[in-house]
Amino acid sequence: MKYKQIMIAGLGALLVLSGCKRSSDDTKITDAKGIEAGDYDIQLPFESSDSRVNHRKTSGSMNDVYEIGAGLMSRSKDHFSPDSYLVQEGQVLTYSKTxxxxxxxxxxNSNGLNPKxxxxFDTGNGMVKNPAIVTDIYELDFIKNKEIKGLSVALVLQDTFSEDAKTEAGVPYQKKTKMDSKKLRLYGExxxxxxxxxLRKQPQVGDDMPIYIALFLANSSDETLPGSYFADAYFTSRSKEFSDIDEEWVMFPSSRAEELDSATLAQFKNISKSIEDFLPEDVGFIGQGRFNDKKLxxxxITVSIQAKDHVECVAVIQRLNALLNDLSNQDMVxxxxxxxxxxxxxxxxxxxxxxxxxxxxxI
Incomplete structure (x- = not known):
């Protein structure tokens, strides 16, 4: 009986402590600062977007999912300063609306963004049926005094469509049609x-709220690379023209990397060769470079080794740390x-x- 009383008292103490801890956490939830200078602070308490479940299903690879969100937040800084606004996941476009x-x-459904x-539909390179050109919408809300004062949205598009077809001999295959780039740009606009x-018809938005919109092309041809933004516009109360965005992801090494930045590619290859010579087994050394206005x-970089012990791992990391200083371009992350x-x-x-x-x- 005495043992049971001790157990009950112990449980009671744990519950009290748990209650105290929860209260302490609740007080901290009002404070979340950006990790780096120039980052947005997140509006708290955090509210998930009702339409978030769409993103993994419709945006293609996780490369695109991350790049769309990071790129939209970064580009929004030109219109919604992190010094003046908090940011939250979109609350205007619900799952059903999206x-x-x-x-x-x-x-x-007169609001549908895809063709009837x-x-x-004429892609400019052939006719297709039921193309899903607009595949996703991302929304960010910018907050002042706990109210939405601005929006950013990314419109995700694809340019390659597959249809069931048959050869002259009757053999079934997947026919792929790529949309003309000019037609895609016009359709996106x-x-x-x-x-x-x-959005202007939504009660949280109205006629005068500033809205930034960016068009993102998912990379359907190569899931090892993210897609890229290719146009944007900033709308206040009046209509605005879309501007070009010159953004491109490129594999290192590749002929395209050679064309855009031969100096960095040469340094990349030298580092790769040094790491390969450093170890007795095969080494994977692959890069992804993002170019904006043709500048990296x-x-x-992903380095893949097959280390057999801890010392080998440390040795590779130390060697790589020294070699990376050979990448002379300091205008890149x-x-x-x-x-x-x-x-x-x-x-x-x-x-x-x-x-x-x-x-x-x-490790």
Missing amino acids: KNLLASQSED KDEA EAGRKLISY DELR LKVDVQSNRETIAVLNRKEGTSKITVTML
């Missing part, structure tokens, strides 16, 4: 303006993921405008 917008135009189902008109502003047997063992980062490399060991 689902209707991503559907085909019809008598029952009963009409063949029209869909963007239609989306702006729809971010390089991500550098991110290096070092993996051994498919597990990340270290991350090396270099910020734009500095030569200092930060190493985070995970």
Whole structure:
């Protein structure tokens, strides 16, 4: 009986402590600051977007999912300063609203952003049926005094469509048709303006709220690379023209990387060769470079080794840390993921405008 009383008292104390801890956490939830200077603070308490479940299903690879969100937040800073606004996941476009917008135009759904189902669509490179050109919509809300004071939206498009077809011999295959780039741009602009008109009718938005919209092309041809933004516009109370965005992701090494930045590619190859010579077994050394206005502003490198012990891992990381100083372009962000047997063992980062490399060991 005495043992039971002790247990009950202990449980009571745990419940009290748990209650105290929860109360303490609740007080902290009002404070969340950006990690880096110039980052947005997140509006708290955090509210998930009702339409978030769409993104993984409709935006293609996770490369695109991350790039769309990060790119939209970064580009929004030109219109909504992190010094003046908090940011939250979109609360205007609910799941049901987004689902209707991503559907085909019809008598029952005049807001649909995709072509009518009963009409063949001219891609500029052939006719296709029921193309899903607009595949997703991302929304960010910008907050002042706990009220939405601005919106950013990314309209995600694809330019390649598959249809069931048969050869002359009757053999079935998947016919792929790629939309002409000029037609895609015009379609994206029209869909963007239609989306702006729809948003203006929402009670949280109205006629005068500033809205930034960017058009993103998902990379359907190569899931190893993210897609890219290709046009944007900033709407206040009046209509605005869309401007070009010259953004492109490129594999390192590749002929395209050679064409855009031969100096960085040569340095990349030298580092790769040095790491390969450093180890007795095969090494994977692959990069993804993002170019804006034909200038490399971010390089991500994945190094894959097959280390047999801890010392070998440390040796590779130390050697790589020294070699990365040979990448002379300091106007880019550098991110290096070092993996051994498919597990990340270290991350090396270099910020734009500095030569200092930060190493985070995970073993």
